Amino acid sequence: MHSELDQLLKTGPFHVALRAAIQARGLALHRIQHRLAERGIQVGVTSLSYWQQGNRRPARPESMRAVTALEQVLDLPRDALTRLLRETASAERPAARPYRSLVDAADALQQLLAELRWPADGGVHTVLHVERVRIGARRELASRHSEQVVRAHRDGIDRYVAIHYGDAGCDVSGVRLRAGENCRPGSVRRHGPTGLVAAELLFDTRLRVGDTHMFSYTFEDGTAGPCGEYVRGFSFGGGQYVLQAGFDADALPVGCRSFARTAPGARPTQVRELDLSAPHRAVHLAHQDVKPGLLGISWDWA
Structure with missing residues (x-):
């Protein structure tokens, strides 16, 4: 040979x-x-x-x-x-952990994903995710917009399931999904008691292992009470993530900070104070090499 x-x-x-x-x-x-x-x-x-x-x-x-x-x-x-x-x-396939370990309402989420026939690992992992959260005049989570690039680690993937976890008092019937570029809306499942919404985004193409796909979508909420933090869970590591939280001029927080958590309810780590930009009324975090776990921004109201 x-x-x-x-x-x-x-x-x-x-x-x-x-x-x-x-x-x-x-x-x-x-x-x-x-x-x-x-x-x-x-x-x-x-x-x-x-x-x-x-x-x-x-x-x-x-x-x-x-x-x-x-x-x-x-x-x-x-x-x-x-x-x-x-x-x-x-x-x-990058390092991973079960997504159910990243949310409090794990059983409800598993039920919604089962109804959508979504495989445990989803078949794709995030390469890049830029997310913009808008906090309204009533201090509520008004909307969140995502621009995302995923890579397939299994053949035949033609969709992505986006998860929205509303704050206390969220009326899931009032949460709306708007599909943006390179995707269209599919089935949506809601769980009222926990404020969970799981929504399909269909790609109109089947990805092979290693293929990437770029798409965008928005969840419009505004149904819950005051919001004090926004957290994003990552079951896969290795991607890049940028999160911006923007605030209405009539509802500005008195302090903001970014943080990481290993699990819901765990003590925050990597805490960093963020300066609220006066002209834009926004703060952000950026991570180059995300580890499986939770990243977020929290803020204090006067």
């Missing part, structure tokens, strides 16, 4: 190692397809081409069986290609 191929089978990535193995064996793709068929494995020449070019990655059970058979056809060590696939998937 060529020394270059030996090295690629150790380091990957999968598609480069597969392409090198095919070249070293000197087999055309239709011959590989035929030899797989002899082993009872049906794979199209197009799929084989996509795999070796990195345009798609084997993920389904039948595709994984084909990869195991490819190791035999190409005279490779056992698990040489399947190991690279596992390592690639692990690298593409």
Whole structure:
């Protein structure tokens, strides 16, 4: 076996190692397809081409069986290609924790997500999220606008589920979702006792592993009582997050600070005082490498 191929089978990535193995064996793709068929494995020449070019990655059970058979056809060590696939998937999916651990009303949230048939990990993680929260004249959470970029860590993802957690007294029937760029509204589920709203945003495209998608949306609320903080939960780490809290001229807080929490109700850490900008009446936080957990801004009313 060529020394270059030996090295690629150790380091990957999968598609480069597969392409090198095919070249070293000197087999055309239709011959590989035929030899797989002899082993009872049906794979199209197009799929084989996509795999070796990195345009798609084997993920389904039948595709994984084909990869195991490819190791035999190409005279490779056992698990040489399947190991690279596992390592690639692990690298593409950042560190994570269950989202239910980031909200007080975990059971209610799980119920809403189950009704929407949303998988536990969502299939995507955030690369960049810029969020603007507007606090109204009654000190209420009036709206929050998100511009978001996500990356798929599973094939076939065509939607995102946005979660709104209203403050005490929130009337979920009055909360409205407005879909912005590159998405459209789907199903919405509401849980009145906890103030939770879960809403689908449909992409009109199916993402493959590694694909990114940029979209925007707004939740309009204004139904609850005074708001003293805004918190965003992150089940996946590694992305960038910017949060701005803007205040009505007739309802300015006397102090603002940013913070992090490991869980709801936990003691705030990374506390930093924020200066309220007089012309714009806004404060913000910015994190380059978000860790799984909670980030937010809190403020005090006179």
